[in-house]
Each structure stands twice: as C-alpha cells, then as structure tokens.
Amino acid sequence: ILKLWNNIGDVMNTPAKIGRALLMNTEQEKFLVSLLEHSPNLYLDELVKELEVQHGIHVSISTVWRTLQRLGMWHKKVCCLFDAPLVYSHSPVVSECSEAARTAFQWAVGVESLECLVYTNESDIDLHATYRLMGWS
Structure with missing residues (x-):
C-alpha cells in the first residue's frame, strides 16, 4: 500500500479500462455532433459516409450508434409545424397544427x-412530403 x-x-489502484480503445478521437466525435446539429434527421449510414469522406476513417454503423449514445445524443421523433419558421430548406413537415390555417380553410369551404365539394383520399405519393420522422438531439 505504501508503494502504491x-x-x-492513492491507496487504491485505478482499474484499467475494459474493452477496446475508441476508434474515433474527440475531433471526429465533435464533427458527428456538429453534423447532427445541422441536420438532425441524418441516417447512421450517412454519418459513416461523412466520417469516411471528411476524416478518412471507416467505422461501422454500430460504432457510430454507440458513440452517439455515449455522447448523450438521443434518437427522437422530428416534428416541425407549418406555422413554425423552417430553419433549413429540407426541414421535414410532419404535422399541420395551424389553427389560423384551419379556420381560414373552414371559412373558405363553408x-x-x-354538392360542389369533392373528397379524395391521399393515395398518391408526394415526393416532396416524404421526410424522415426520426432525428437526433
């Protein structure tokens, strides 16, 4: 104990870290976080490609997932409203919750x-409205 x-x-030896050394350094982890702050709806495979292009490292999707969890990033549902200002041009519009727009529509249709109203279902696919519903925060 005296030698220690x-x-x-200290009188207790600090235990060695168990497991393999981390594949990404602090700079690469900060790069991941900044990517997700800019575009929170990126998929993990897109993050892997960006790391490969920008930093020249190849890591697996599970490595990126575990790194994001270790950094305290949470996978959440993305929800942007019509009446909220859109930060990015590619921001997803997931739900319509504008009372003013709803009231204006009711007055216009009223x-x-x-006999003049025709109802249709939304069975076609609008490629401008197919957005990712999950993001990182």
Whole structure:
C-alpha cells in the first residue's frame, strides 16, 4: 500500500479500462455532433459516409450508434409545424397544427354548397412530403 501511495498518490489502484480503445478521437466525435446539429434527421449510414469522406476513417454503423449514445445524443421523433419558421430548406413537415390555417380553410369551404365539394383520399405519393420522422438531439 505504501508503494502504491508513493507511486500514484492513492491507496487504491485505478482499474484499467475494459474493452477496446475508441476508434474515433474527440475531433471526429465533435464533427458527428456538429453534423447532427445541422441536420438532425441524418441516417447512421450517412454519418459513416461523412466520417469516411471528411476524416478518412471507416467505422461501422454500430460504432457510430454507440458513440452517439455515449455522447448523450438521443434518437427522437422530428416534428416541425407549418406555422413554425423552417430553419433549413429540407426541414421535414410532419404535422399541420395551424389553427389560423384551419379556420381560414373552414371559412373558405363553408361558403360552398355540399354538392360542389369533392373528397379524395391521399393515395398518391408526394415526393416532396416524404421526410424522415426520426432525428437526433
């Protein structure tokens, strides 16, 4: 115990870290976080490609997932509203919750007779509205 105290200044030896050394350094981890701050709806494989292009390292998708978890990033549902200002041009519009728009629509439709209204279902695919519903925060 005295030898340990003289060597490290403590009576208990700190245990060695278990497991393999981390594949990404702090700079690469900060790069991941900045990517997700800019575009929170990126997929893990896109993050892997960006790391490979920007930093020249190849890591697996599971490594990126575990790194994000270790950094405290959470996988959450992305929700942007129509009446909220869109930060990015590719921001997803997941739900419509604008009371003003709803009221204006009700007033506009309310003046028409029921025989003039035609209802359709939304069975076609609008490629401008197919957005990712999950993001990182």
